[in-house]
Amino acid sequence: MNVWTRRAVIGTAAVSLALSVAACGKAGDGGKAAGGDGKTIGLLLPENKTTRYETFDRPLMEAKIHELCSDCKVKYNNAAQETETQKKQFDALITQGVKVIILDSVDYKATKSWVNQAAKKGVKVVAYDRLAEGDISAYVSYDNEKIGRLQGQALVKALGSDAKDSNVVMINGSPTDPNAPLFKKGAHTVLDKQVKKIAYEQDIPDWSSDEANKKMSAAIDSLGKDGFQGVYAANDGEAGGVITALKQQGVKVPVGGQDSELAGLQRVLKGDQAFTIYKQIKPQADATAEIAVKLLKGEKIGSLAPTKVDSLSGDVKGIPAKLFDAQVVTKDNVADTIIKDKVYKASQICTADVKAACEAAGIK
Numbered sequence: 001m002n003v004w005t006r007r008a009v010i011g012t013a014a015v016s017l018a019l020s021v022a023a024c025g026k027a028g029d030g031g032k033a034a035g036g037d038g039k040t041i042g043l044l045l046p047e048n049k050t051t052r053y054e055t056f057d058r059p060l061m062e063a064k065i066h067e068l069c070s071d072c073k074v075k076y077n078n079a080a081q082e083t084e085t086q087k088k089q090f091d092a093l094i095t096q097g098v099k100v101i102i103l104d105s106v107d108y109k110a111t112k113s114w115v116n117q118a119a120k121k122g123v124k125v126v127a128y129d130r131l132a133e134g135d136i137s138a139y140v141s142y143d144n145e146k147i148g149r150l151q152g153q154a155l156v157k158a159l160g161s162d163a164k165d166s167n168v169v170m171i172n173g174s175p176t177d178p179n180a181p182l183f184k185k186g187a188h189t190v191l192d193k194q195v196k197k198i199a200y201e202q203d204i205p206d207w208s209s210d211e212a213n214k215k216m217s218a219a220i221d222s223l224g225k226d227g228f229q230g231v232y233a234a235n236d237g238e239a240g241g242v243i244t245a246l247k248q249q250g251v252k253v254p255v256g257g258q259d260s261e262l263a264g265l266q267r268v269l270k271g272d273q274a275f276t277i278y279k280q281i282k283p284q285a286d287a288t289a290e291i292a293v294k295l296l297k298g299e300k301i302g303s304l305a306p307t308k309v310d311s312l313s314g315d316v317k318g319i320p321a322k323l324f325d326a327q328v329v330t331k332d333n334v335a336d337t338i339i340k341d342k343v344y345k346a347s348q349i350c351t352a353d354v355k356a357a358c359e360a361a362g363i364k
Contacts (some may be wrong), residue, residue, distance in 0.1 A: 040073045041065055041292050042093040042101035046130070047081040050207065050237060051261050053104075054078070056281045056343075057129075061102065064289035072293065081206050083107040083176075090114050100124045100296045102288055105132040107176040108312070124295040128288050131178050133313055137295060138305050139321040140288040142279055144179045147326050148186020150277060151232060151256050154328045155187075156194045158254035158274040159230050166229035167199035169219045171242055173234035174207045178312050183234050183258070191232065199228050204238055213241035220249050231255045236264030236276055243272050260329055260338055265349055269331050269357040278337050279326045287322050331361045339363065 043061060045053045062074045075093060079086035083106045091114070093101055101118065103125050105111045115125050115134025124137040131139050156163045168191055173180030180203070191198060200219040204211045212233065219228065230253050231246075233239035239257035246253065254274040257264050267273035291301050305320035329337050339346055350358035358364070 038099060038296065039069070039071055040075055040096070040098050041296060042090075042098045042103075043074050043076045044086060044089055044093075044101065045076075045078045045104045046086065046106045047206070048078050049081065049209075050235070050259065052259055052281060057104075057285055060282055060285035061289045064286045065293060068290060068293045069296070072296070079106050081106055083110050087114060090118075094118055094121065094123060098123070100126070100292050102126045102128050102292055103132055103136075104128040105130050105178075108132050108178040109176070112313075112315075124292075126288060126292050126295070127319075129179070129284070131309065131312060131319075133311055133315070135316060136311075136319060138291050138301055139309060139319050140284055140291065140305070141179070141321070141323060142284070142326055143323045144182035145186040147258065147277055147279070148183040148188075149190050150186075150326060150328050151183065151234075151258060151275075152187040152190025152194075154275040154277075154330075155230055155232055155254060155256045156190060158256070159195070162229060163195055166195045167197055167223070167227060168195050168230045168232060169216070169223075169228050170198055170201040170232045171212050171215055171234065171238050172201065172203045172232075173238075174205055175203050176205075177207070180234060187232055195230070199223055204234070207235060207237055209237045209241035211241070212238035213245045216242040216245035217249075220245065220251065225249055225251050229253055233257050235259050236261040236267075236273075239264060239273055239276075240267070243267060247272075260343065262344055262348065265329070265334060265338060265344065266351070266354045266357075268329065269334060269349070269354055269361055269363075271331070271357070275328050275330045277326050278329045278343075280324065280341065281343075284324055287324075291322075331357070334361060335363050 048054055065072055065074055077089040086106045108130055112133035115136055119135035127136045127139040129141050159166050172184045202215040231242050233242045233255055236257035236259045239255050242255055256275050258277040260276045260278040264276045268276055291304050294301050305322045307321040307323055308318045309321045310317045338344055346363050
């Protein structure tokens with residue numbers, strides 16, 4: 001992860017980034033300023049710890065943009081969870097004349113001034129996956145509060161008839177991700193009514209699996225090995241850290257997750273993780289690419305973004321949005337969801353240590 005702590009380093013890196021991107025533009029556009037030809041879309045993703053961004057989101061969006069606009073260019077950067085890095089990347093795109101930017105923010109609150117300045121210059125910003133603050137032109141994501149409810153319902157189901165007498169630990173997402181409080185809110189609407197109590201709860205900066213591991217260990221120390229009966233983990237990365245902590249203490253309770261990461265799916269099949277949440281990334285990525293291309297061409301996007309949402313601060317009202325649904329995945333429906341939709345092949349999931357579990361689930 002890049003950590004820039006001195007102004008000189010930041011300045012040098014920003015200049016280097018601008019020069020390198022400009023050089024790339026010159027190589028392919030006959031010497032025109034990169035992005036200044038109205039054929040360039042910026043794509044800024046927040047981090048690379050979660051496998052989905054580099055494995056799915058980026059290649060899917062790039063492919064769809066090129067399918068819709070064969071002579072369009074995509075200028076991509078990943079912020080590696082650093083807000084200041086993402087700001088430099090965003091500013092560099094503006095300097096290069098890019099008129100449409102797909103932004104999945106590291107810190108949604110920090111984007112307000114960047115996005116507002118961009119809007120004043122006629123730059124359209126599409127908030128992807130996370131609802132950024134500022135004058136954005138469109139938003140494509142999921143019904144994230146509903147996802148939280150799905151997680152809560154799945155955990156209650158995993159607890160079974162003991163749910164009403166169960167204490168639950170909640171390991172939530174990153175405070176800088178606007179989706180995290182929505183997941184948490186949705187989960188609470190279910191768990192607060194259907195389990196005995198939330199015995200321990202922590203937000204996890206940067207969605208860190210290591211930090212989730214530490215907080216789970218602290219929860220075990222605080223509550224005792226028998227002091228809780230289930231764990232809500234906001235995503236699969238955190239679930240992995242939680243499950244490692246539980247195994248180290250010899251504790252076996254239902255743990256949920258989200259994102260249907262490969263490692264998470266393998267844990268689900270082996271019985272280490274009770275469930276994950278499957279969010280179809282391709283429709284989300286395709287819709288975002290289509291919206292970005294239409295904005296680049298000055299076309300209307302109403303049919304692609306039929307819903308209206310307000311920014312979390314309430315400063316921006318009626319943002320055109322497209323929100324997708326998700327579903328719970330357990331060992332019983334991995335074949336009918338993940339494999340059927342070709343997210344992963346059976347051969348990718350069913351490695352040597354998962355082969356027996358795959359066979360038991362009818363996956364070959």
